[in-house]
Amino acid sequence: MLNKLFCFGVGFTGLQTCEYFNDQKWITSGTTRDRNKKVNPNIELIEYNPNKGKVYLSESLASSKILLISIAPDKNGDVVLKSNYEDIANALKTSVKRVIYLSTTAVYGDANGSTVDEKYKINPQSDRAKSRILAEGQWTDLCDKFGVTLNILRLSGIYGTGRNQIRNLINGTAKRIIKEGHVFNRIHVADIARIIYMLSVSDIKSDIFNISDDMPAPPQDVVEFAARLLNTDPPEPVIFSEASLSEMARSFYSETKYIRNQKIKEKLGLELKYPNYKLGLKDILKEELNR
Numbered sequence: 001m002l003n004k005l006f007c008f009g010v011g012f013t014g015l016q017t018c019e020y021f022n023d024q025k026w027i028t029s030g031t032t033r034d035r036n037k038k039v040n041p042n043i044e045l046i047e048y049n050p051n052k053g054k055v056y057l058s059e060s061l062a063s064s065k066i067l068l069i070s071i072a073p074d075k076n077g078d079v080v081l082k083s084n085y086e087d088i089a090n091a092l093k094t095s096v097k098r099v100i101y102l103s104t105t106a107v108y109g110d111a112n113g114s115t116v117d118e119k120y121k122i123n124p125q126s127d128r129a130k131s132r133i134l135a136e137g138q139w140t141d142l143c144d145k146f147g148v149t150l151n152i153l154r155l156s157g158i159y160g161t162g163r164n165q166i167r168n169l170i171n172g173t174a175k176r177i178i179k180e181g182h183v184f185n186r187i188h189v190a191d192i193a194r195i196i197y198m199l200s201v202s203d204i205k206s207d208i209f210n211i212s213d214d215m216p217a218p219p220q221d222v223v224e225f226a227a228r229l230l231n232t233d234p235p236e237p238v239i240f241s242e243a244s245l246s247e248m249a250r251s252f253y254s255e256t257k258y259i260r261n262q263k264i265k266e267k268l269g270l271e272l273k274y275p276n277y278k279l280g281l282k283d284i285l286k287e288e289l290n291r
Contacts (some may be wrong), residue, residue, distance in 0.1 A: 001025055002063050003199070007285045008038070009070035009081045010045060012163060013102065013155075013189055017068060018043045020193035021200075029060055031071075050083035061091035066200045067099045073135035075127065081138055082250055092146040100196055100208065101139050103132045103154045104208060105185070111257035113181065118154075118208050118263055126251040139204075149206050151199050153192075154214035157252070159280065160189035161287045165226035169234075170288060176223045178251070179240035184219070184252065184261040185212035188274035209267070210257040215276035219252075222277050228241055229285050 005021045007014045007030030022042045024113040031048035039045060044115070049054045051285035061067070071080055081088065092099075108116050109123035124130045136152050143150035159165075195211060199213060220237065227234035240253055249265070274280035 001065055004064045005066045005068060006061055006064035007068040007070060008048075010039065010148055011126055011201050012160070013158060013192055014068065014070040015039060015043075016160065016189045017070075017193040017196050020190075020197055024197060028065075031055075031057075034055050036125075036200070050079040054083060056087065058087045059089060061087055062095060062209075064095055065097050066093060067091065067096050067248065068196065069099065069139070072128070074130040075131055075225060076134070077131065077138045078135040081135075081142065089146070092142070094149045096148055098149040098151065099139060099143055100199060101136065101152045102192075102277060103136055103152050104129065105154045105156050105212065105257070105270065106251070106255065107133050107136070107154060108255075108257060110255040113183070113256045113258070114208070115258045115261040118210055123133065124187075125255065126253070128248070133185070134276060138271045143206065147253065151197070151206065152205070152208045153211045154208065155192065156185035156187045158192065159186055159277070159284075161284050162291070163189075164281060164284055164286045164288070165223050166230060168286055169223070169226055169230055169232065169290075174223050174226070174235050175243065176235045176237045177217075177219050177240055177243045177245075178220055179253050182218055182253055182256050183216040183258065184241075184256070185216045185261075186222075186243050186277050186280075187212050188280045191272050193276055194273070195268065197215075198270065198281075202268065204267055207267075209264040210259050211264060211270060212261045213274065213276055214261065215278075216250050216258045217277060221240075221282075225278060226281055229281060 004027040010030040029044035033049045035047045106129035109125040
């Protein structure tokens with residue numbers, strides 16, 4: 001069987017993952033809503049929007065060994081399953097050996113500063129977190145039906161080149177919002193891609209994993225550190241109650257928890273390349289200055 005990855009959603013994380021798999025001599029293909037998206041020519045792209053008509057994917061999926069889901073659900077759950085259930089079911093019956101679903105640590109809700117591992121009771125509070133739980137259940141049911149391994153990865157806040165506080169400072173969009181006691185974890189996209197690959201070539205059974213760094217921190221600390229790297233002043237501080245934020249951004253500030261990532265590290269014998277945001281931002285700095 002070909003070593004082939006199919007990725008639903010070749011966006012920020014999906015693209016990094018496909019490129020990592022290409023480096024390991026895998027064949028990669030996936031979907032995008034942007035027909036003009038510029039990517040490595042080794043990644044076969046299929047224009048696809050599950051909310052705008054059906055695109056048949058049976059041929060592309062038929063030879064895939066690993067299926068990665070990186071498209072957000074809606075209020076009814078997973079949009080990919082709704083649009084292409086038969087194509088996916090046929091692939092699970094024939095070629096796919098493992099499904100990796102990218103979820104979020106938001107499914108745990110607000111832990112009031114407690115440490116959260118995979119046994120912590122889920123308590124989704126935002127609509128997007130509730131949708132994720134629904135989608136997790138749908139993929140669990142489908143993979144159980146066909147006896148296919150499913151790994152659900154609950155991701156902390158994702159950052160990397162092009163999406164980080166250094167870039168926000170350069171663009172003039174950084175905000176230094178202060179909320180007493182608020183912390184959360186992050187995870188560098190390069191570590192996500194490597195974890196997905198390591199799972200794909202492992203014999204690890206169906207399971208749920210928290211994917212985060214080792215250093216939860218207040219968001220203003222990250223902005224201030226990025227400003228020091230750029231040798232510039234951070235934005236003026238803004239009290240959370242007075243900040244102008246999108247609904248999604250505000251939801252990040254409504255939940256405080258320390259994510260425990262020991263399970264994935266023990267299962268894979270993993271050492272994160274970027275165990276904290278300081279190492280991640282230091283590595284990103286040169287790339288951002290040269291963009």
